[in-house]
Amino acid sequence: MKLEIIVAVIVLIFTAQFLYISSTTDAEYGGADGEAEGVIDELTGGTYEPIADPIWEPPSGEIESLLFSLQAAIGALVIGYYFGYYRGKKQPA
Amino acid sequence: MHIMEGFLPGPWWQIWFAISLPVIIYGIYKLNGLIKNKRDLLPLLAVAGAYIFILSSLKLPSVTGSCSHPTGTGLAAILFGPAISAVLGLIVLLYQALFLAHGGLTTLGANVFSMGIAGPVVAFLIYKACTKAGLNFYIAVFLACSLADLATYVVTSIELALAFPAQTGGVLTSFKAFATIFAITQVPLAIIEGAITVLIFKYVIQVKSDVLVKLDVLSEVGLRKIKELTT
Numbered sequence: 001m002k003l004e005i006i007v008a009v010i011v012l013i014f015t016a017q018f019l020y021i022s023s024t025t026d027a028e029y030g031g032a033d034g035e036a037e038g039v040i041d042e043l044t045g046g047t048y049e050p051i052a053d054p055i056w057e058p059p060s061g062e063i064e065s066l067l068f069s070l071q072a073a074i075g076a077l078v079i080g081y082y083f084g085y086y087r088g089k090k091q092p093a
Numbered sequence: 094m095h096i097m098e099g100f101l102p103g104p105w106w107q108i109w110f111a112i113s114l115p116v117i118i119y120g121i122y123k124l125n126g127l128i129k130n131k132r133d134l135l136p137l138l139a140v141a142g143a144y145i146f147i148l149s150s151l152k153l154p155s156v157t158g159s160c161s162h163p164t165g166t167g168l169a170a171i172l173f174g175p176a177i178s179a180v181l182g183l184i185v186l187l188y189q190a191l192f193l194a195h196g197g198l199t200t201l202g203a204n205v206f207s208m209g210i211a212g213p214v215v216a217f218l219i220y221k222a223c224t225k226a227g228l229n230f231y232i233a234v235f236l237a238c239s240l241a242d243l244a245t246y247v248v249t250s251i252e253l254a255l256a257f258p259a260q261t262g263g264v265l266t267s268f269k270a271f272a273t274i275f276a277i278t279q280v281p282l283a284i285i286e287g288a289i290t291v292l293i294f295k296y297v298i299q300v301k302s303d304v305l306v307k308l309d310v311l312s313e314v315g316l317r318k319i320k321e322l323t324t
């Protein structure tokens with residue numbers, strides 16, 4: 001149990017930090033990946049043109065979230081199955 | 094840590110492809126061996142892959158007011174080694190490049206290098222060094238996974254800095270600019286990733302500890318010690 005408590009505390013600290021920052025600043029919470037684009041613009045003086053475009057982009061933010069959650073769900077399913085299967089196996093029928 | 098589609102000019106994207114490709118090929122070769130000879134390890138391989146799937150989909154808000162996500166490659170690296178982790182990372186990066194416009198096909202080589210190769214190599218080396226030094230197993234896992242996560246983002250910053258050196262100050266100045274975005278955002282996420290991976294390991298030990306010995310992650314003696322401590 002000790003480990004679980006330590007992890008819970010770490011997550012709580014993280015949450016508190018997030019609540020504090022989001023209430024005291026007007027941070028936008030955009031992706032860090034996108035911010036790199038701004039730095040590239042600055043470094044090159046806005047002259048850089050991407051050499052390629054994504055072949056398909058999610059039509060909206062909602063659909064993007066859908067695909068992200070689908071990704072997480074697939075992962076969670078597999079992990080849940082694994083632990084459930086072996087836990088069940090260990091117990092006598 | 095994804096470098097967006099088109100944001101690495103030639104010759105850099107070709108260079109990163111050239112570096113990543115041999116590792117991927119070696120990884121697929123090793124993976125084949127695993128599938129043929131050690132079928133009982135496959136469920137755990139699925140868990141390692143699924144873990145990367147989950148963690149890299151979680152875009153968490155962080156201290157600097159921007160979002161980023163953990164990588165989850167530490168688990169696979171400790172269990173199966175960096176080469177197989179690179180293949181698992183490639184699968185996730187392909188999913189995100191094709192369906193989410195996150196990362197991209199031209200930058201795939203660079204992204205595979207930072208997330209699939211550099212991170213896992215760091216995790217693997219730190220884990221081995223810590224176990225040699227006789228550190229507690231869980232602390233070793235925590236350090237390996239946190240630092241691997243950070244390393245991924247540091248390497249991404251290096252990749253971008255090499256491709257976009259600043260006019261004054263060159264590569265180093267741009268590295269600082271990219272690192273402030275990526276690496277600092279990543280510190281709290283790296284700590285969380287480390288902590289959660291430790292929990293996963295705890296549960297693997299609870300339900301199926303023999304695979305860890307088979308994978309050379311733990312020795313028989315080490316495993317018994319951990320079990321005594323937790324029960």
